[in-house]
Amino acid sequence: MILLALLIVPLAAGPLAFLLRRRHMMEVINLAAFAILFGMAAVLVAQVLRNGSVSLWNGFFYADALSALVVLLSAFVALVCSVYAVGYFRHDESSGVLQEAEEVGGRFGVQKLREYYTLTPLFVFSMILVALANNLGILWVAVEGTTLASVFLVMFYGRETSLEAAWKYAIIGGVGLSMALFGTILTYYSAYGALGTDTLAGLNWSVLAENAGHFDQPTMRLAFILVLLGYGTKAGIAPMHTWKPDAYSEAPIPGAAMLATGVLNCALYALIRFYILSSKCLGPQFGSRLLILFGLLSMGVAVPFILVQKNFRRLLAYSSIDHSGIMVLALGFGGPLGILGMLLHMTFHSVTKPLLFFCAGNVQQHLKTDLFRKAKGGLIHSMPLTGAAFLMVTLAVTGSPPFSFFQSEFTILRAGFSSGSLVLSVLFVCFLVLIFSGFLVHIANLVLGDDPGVPQANMCGWKRYSVAGLAGVILVMGFWIPAPLFRLIQNAVGIVVGG
């Protein structure tokens, strides 16, 4: 039942917001829907911890610890972003940015806001569906659904550059997803001999995972490569990452934050599911090598672009490419330690990354630019809260202690060394250090320094409290992970490694 409720709430909230006329009501609907969603995600976590797995309709929907983790993270991100979105769009409206966007799109009134508040719940619905679908075909449909909903978010402002970004995103995403579909078809084909069934259950992951040992190996090999390329495109790992900087810098901040965390989690989740199948069929070696290659490549690609970056919104996108690289690498290192590192990293990333986007959004809205050159530095004087949070979250994201990324990256490093890949682990550390220094120099220059005489920022409560609250959560997470959450992560590790 809880599974159905998790899907219905966002699915109902979207059309409901579409029918409403007042901005105020749309905000309330979104906030309420995502608050309920987060509560229900917590209930799902409790049930999964108690029973191991929850399923509905003969296993059509299925949730184990791994899916519950992704659902919880998606719901958290959606809730946080919806709180920030209220303040963000009110600011946009009062500064006339929305009106401009409407003129370009040929619309008027509260149309633009309605577009956002209708599409976001549908976007979240697809993200939840990704985690709850047992059928690998439905999983694919849901991932495609996240793309469709978010293409409109990327072209929200209707500028020339947003259209270009949306076009790139739609085309690259479309090709990537067709590769993923091909991989899914081939997975089904490789299972055909073992299962010999064309019933509905034939594509169910829980059925496939039980029989994966008897799959046709050459077919599974090609299937995994295609799936890795396909969902890897959605996760934005190099060399399929080129849509990311454009899409992240053009989407409105709350949408971009959801793209950077929610969609990334969904893509990685799909990848993990196929990784489990492939390591049961082919042994873990085959998948690992590919994953390590793509993971390190992504980190390596991110380094130079972070070092010389001129635009702080694009900087965030490269940081996201770096982080998806780290997670893919951790999956490649494998073993209980590597998977634990990966899932911890995914959790911390989902909690931390939105704040980075919110800070960048505040700065952009205040200074009306996203270039370092025009920002002139000294932000701490005109926006004390945002400036301090920006600096803190930069330290957190680059993995310095006491923040939680330090733990996950350390765990991944241990996994790397214990799997015997000394050279790769050293390379991993080098990339981390380079990214740390590049990122910190950029943001320190932006935040610290003399007062350039910019007027004080006037932020509304919605923006202030979402930044301050999230910063508090990140600080606490550095020292303490709630015990049930950690148990959930450990159970999920068990599913990937042994289940």
Place this chain on the structure above:
Amino acid sequence: MHFVPNPELGNRIITLMAALVLVLQIAAVGQRWIISSIRIFAVQSFLLGAIAAVIAYFNQASHIYVVALLTVFLKAGLLPRLLERLVGRIGIRREIEPLINVPLSILVTGGLTLLGYVVAESFYHPEETSARAALGHNTLAVAIALFLIGFFTMVNRRKALTQVLGLLSLENGLLLAAISLTYGMPLVVEIGIFFDVLVAVMVLGILVFRIRETFDSMDVSKLRKLRE
């Protein structure tokens, strides 16, 4: 007396039609007019629907008839009409400027077809002499070739609309693989796929139109503002 179709005959028909689909794809690569590219795509989709029907008939898999109907209605009927209307609205019927000239493109396509066969070869199990294995072998090669050629078309063509066409023909390759290898994946999935293809085309259609509005051209190579 119940008529039992001869599966051998079915396989031959399917292989023949798959070959035709491939020929059409290669013809589309050599095509210089957008309108004719769209029509070739329509015919190709129609053939694909026919293949689905033949598979459904010879294997008594009645649920594949649904796939056949959906393919013919959506991909051979509705989509090409939508695209043609879009072309009429934007007013570009002129030839497409590919990056690589036509003879060379066709040569590349030949190479890609060969690659498709090489890849498909690795799935061939001679010890499994069943008709299904042999059928899978041939059509999988065609499907992979369609996929690769569609990919090549997307890279090679600069017009937004032809890129969409490339994506669609790439998806035709997928569909061929799905129906011929596995005799149709579970039905829910197929409906989902078609739904998605449609919505995707709607998104792309809007996008194409908006690009036209803002840039006064459909040339993707003019989308060059976002760079490092």
